[in-house]
Every structure is written in C-alpha cells, then in structure tokens.
Amino acid sequence: MPSVKFLRTSNLVKSFGSKDVLKGVDLALSEGGTTAIVGPSGSGKTTLLRLIAGFENPDSGTIELNNRMVAGDAWIPAHKREIGYVAQDGALFPHLSVAQNVAFGLGPAWKIAGRKANARRVAELLDMVSLESDMGERRPHEISGGQQQRVALARALARKPKLMLLDEPFSALDAGLRVATRKAVADVLHAAEITTILVTHDQGEALSFADQVAVMRGGTLAQTGTPFAVYTRPADLDTAEFLGDAVMLDAQLQGSLATCSLGGIPVRHAMIQGAVRLMLRPEQIRIVADGNIKGTVVDTVFFGPETTVRIRLAPVPSIAGGGEIITIRHWNAAMARPGMELRLRVVGEGVVFPAE
Numbered sequence: 230m231p232s233v234k235f236l237r238t239s240n241l242v243k244s245f246g247s248k249d250v251l252k253g254v255d256l257a258l259s260e261g262g263t264t265a266i267v268g269p270s271g272s273g274k275t276t277l278l279r280l281i282a283g284f285e286n287p288d289s290g291t292i293e294l295n296n297r298m299v300a301g302d303a304w305i306p307a308h309k310r311e312i313g314y315v316a317q318d319g320a321l322f323p324h325l326s327v328a329q330n331v332a333f334g335l336g337p338a339w340k341i342a343g344r345k346a347n348a349r350r351v352a353e354l355l356d357m358v359s360l361e362s363d364m365g366e367r368r369p370h371e372i373s374g375g376q377q378q379r380v381a382l383a384r385a386l387a388r389k390p391k392l393m394l395l396d397e398p399f400s401a402l403d404a405g406l407r408v409a410t411r412k413a414v415a416d417v418l419h420a421a422e423i424t425t426i427l428v429t430h431d432q433g434e435a436l437s438f439a440d441q442v443a444v445m446r447g448g449t450l451a452q453t454g455t456p457f458a459v460y461t462r463p464a465d466l467d468t469a470e471f472l473g474d475a476v477m478l479d480a481q482l483q484g485s486l487a488t489c490s491l492g493g494i495p496v497r498h499a500m501i502q503g504a505v506r507l508m509l510r511p512e513q514i515r516i517v518a519d520g521n522i523k524g525t526v527v528d529t530v531f532f533g534p535e536t537t538v539r540i541r542l543a544p545v546p547s548i549a550g551g552g553e554i555i556t557i558r559h560w561n562a563a564m565a566r567p568g569m570e571l572r573l574r575v576v577g578e579g580v581v582f583p584a585e
C-alpha cells in the first residue's frame with residue numbers, strides 16, 4: 230500500500246498558449262519534510278510552485294494536500310490552502326514598517342485580536358526569525374537583504390501555514406549572507422515542523438537545504454531522491470552534469486567492474502554491459518604518493534581553499550586508452566603545477582550510462 234503523503238501532485242500538466250510548461254509532474258512530500266525543486270531556468274519550477282499555491286489552475290492532473298483534493302477534481306482557493314509563500318525578492322510593502330509587514334501576514338485574525346495581542350504575536354514572529362523587536366519600527370529599505378528575507382518569512386509564518394513554499398528566496402543575497410540566511414530559515418522551518426518546498430536553480434543550495442531533491446528538466450521531474458542519492462547516483466547524464474562537476478570517461482563494463490584509463494572502477498546496480506560512459510565526481514579522484522594511475526598536470530586554477538587541476542591521463546596500452554583530460558580539485562596548489570607528473574587513486578564507486 231502506498232504511504233500517505235502530505236502533498237501529492239499526480240500527472241500535473243500546464244501550458245501557457247502553445248508552450249507546454251509542465252508535462253506530467255508526479256511529486257510526493259512527507260509531512261514535515263523539506264524538498265528542493267532544482268532545475269535550469271525555464272524548466273517549470275515556479276509554475277509548479279504556483280499551481281501548488283493555488284495561484285494557477287492545472288490543465289489536467291490533481292493536487293492533494295493534507296488529505297484534501299485542492300486542484301484537479303476539486304478546487305480550494307489559495308487563501309484556504311494554509312500555505313505560506315516567500316518570493317525571490319521578499320515582496321515586502323515598502324511603505325509599511327517591518328512590524329506592519331509582519332502584522333499584515335496575520336490576515337483577518339489581526340482585526341479580531343486586540344492591539345496588544347497583535348504586537349505580542351509580531352514580536353514573537355520576529356523573534357522566531359532571530360530579528361530584534363526594535364527592528365519592527367524600521368522600513369524595509371532600512372534593513373539588509375538577508376533581514377528582509379527573514380521578515381518575509383515571518384510574514385509568511387504569521388498564519389501558521391502547514392506548507393511553506395520558498396521561490397528562490399536567497400538568490401538576491403550575496404554569498405556569505407546567502408548561506409547564513411538559508412541556515413536561519415531552514416532552522417526556523419525545521420523547529421516549527423513545517424513541510425517546505427524550496428525552488429532553486431542552485432545545486433549546492435538544493436543539496437544542502439533539503440532532505441528530498443526533485444530535479445526538474447523540460448517540464449518533468451528527471452529524478453527525485455535524497456541529496457546523496459541524486460548526487461552520487463544520478464539517473465541520467467544531464468542530471469549528473471547539472472548537479473555538480475563530473476569526470477566522464479569511456480569504459481568497458483564487465484559484471485560490476487568498469488575498466489577505463491583510471492583502472493578498474495566498481496559500479497553498483499549496472500543495468501548495461503560492454504561499452505559505457507563512466508561518471509565519477511572529481512572529489513573521488515585523489516592525488517597520491519604512489520599508485521599505478523599516472524597523469525600530467527595540464528594547468529590549474531587557484532580558488533583559495535581549493536585548486537582545480539586539469540590532468541592528462543597517461544596512455545594505457547592494455548586497453549588502448551589514456552590521453553583523456555580530466556579536472557579534479559585539490560586543497561594544496563603546490564602539489565600540482567603544470568607539467569608535473571602525478572599518481573592518482575580513485576575512491577568509491579562509479580556510475581555508468583549508455584555510451585553515446
């Protein structure tokens with residue numbers, strides 16, 4: 230029997246004019262979980278989020294939320310779905326103070342509760358997102374981008390939503406603030422046990438934020454799984470390359486051993502045999518003092534904490550292979566200078582795809 234899911238979209242289809250944006254999306258979320266929908270620009274991520282929120286109607290397919298049909302065979306409007314929504318730019322009202330922005334999120338309850346109760350609740354919400362209550366007097370332009378996003382979150386939390394939808398809420402922030410704000414937002418949502426969907430085109434953000442990652446491409450979900458599973462066992466080549474840097478080599482697969490210029494690499498769950506494309510993540514390839522696999526440094530790029538190193542693999546006469554250029558990373562720039570000959574070792578398993 231399938232497990233009961235908090236949110237389930239079934240075969241969701243949506244077009245705008247002649248453009249087919251969603252071509253049958255099946256997504257299921259467990260209660261309290263965090264899902265990241267990641268995919269290239271234009272793949273349909275925001276459209277999916279807007280259908281779930283109730284801002285748009287699907288052409289076909291259904292959405293069930295918390296044991297209710299909300300779209301498809303029935304229609305529950307956005308304001309009755311108990312959903313919070315934080316947009317890319319926070320969308321705060323510029324003419325209202327921070328406290329007034331948050332109070333707006335209380336909705337009709339704001340009119341019923343007394344002034345003191347409202348002020349208390351606003352202070353509570355600001356505290357939840359780690360903002361000092363004296364910030365309440367300020368206007369949005371008087372606080373930082375990260376603080377603005379936290380105010381937007383406080384406003385979205387005001388009505389105690391069961392599901393929080395975050396549409397690229399960190400993308401306008403600079404790198405340091407982005408990481409800190411993301412962590413703060415994740416902690417708040419986790420503590421409040423709110424089921425969350427984050428839309429992002431940033432792989433690192435998706436992998437670090439969520440316990441389920443759904444990879445969207447061309448209006449369908451190419452793969453859904455834990456961050457570890459989608460990163461280490463991508464379902465296809467495009468997903469492999471979208472989720473991070475990949476070292477791709479031609480290989481011959483026999484049983485569960487792929488033979489290539491980097492030696493014999495174990496492969497799990499191989500569905501094919503013979504000529505394949507083998508994928509390894511760069512961090513699986515280590516520079517070692519001693520070993521059979523040789524390569525020569527072509528060039529390097531220094532990034533601070535790490536250096537990317539392009540290496541031309543030595544010829545391997547036994548398989549008529551070698552000569553490929555691979556890119557790996559190393560923490561010590563001095564270990565790899567152009568022209569140096571290195572020894573390499575592969576750790577872990579590879580993933581294979583049909584040969585092109």
Ligand SMILES: Nc1ncnc2c1ncn2[C@@H]1O[C@H](COP(=O)(O)OP(=O)(O)OP(=O)(O)O)[C@@H](O)[C@H]1O
Nearest residue numbers: 245248250268269270271272273274275276277430
């Ligand atoms: N209201 C609309 N009318 C017409 N076309 C639309 C509408 N909304 C979205 N589209 C089109 O649908 C496609 C998918 O858009 P969507 O915003 O869902 O993608 P996305 O994956 O969120 O992209 P991005 O990361 O760039 O925001 C795009 O080609 C977009 O132009």
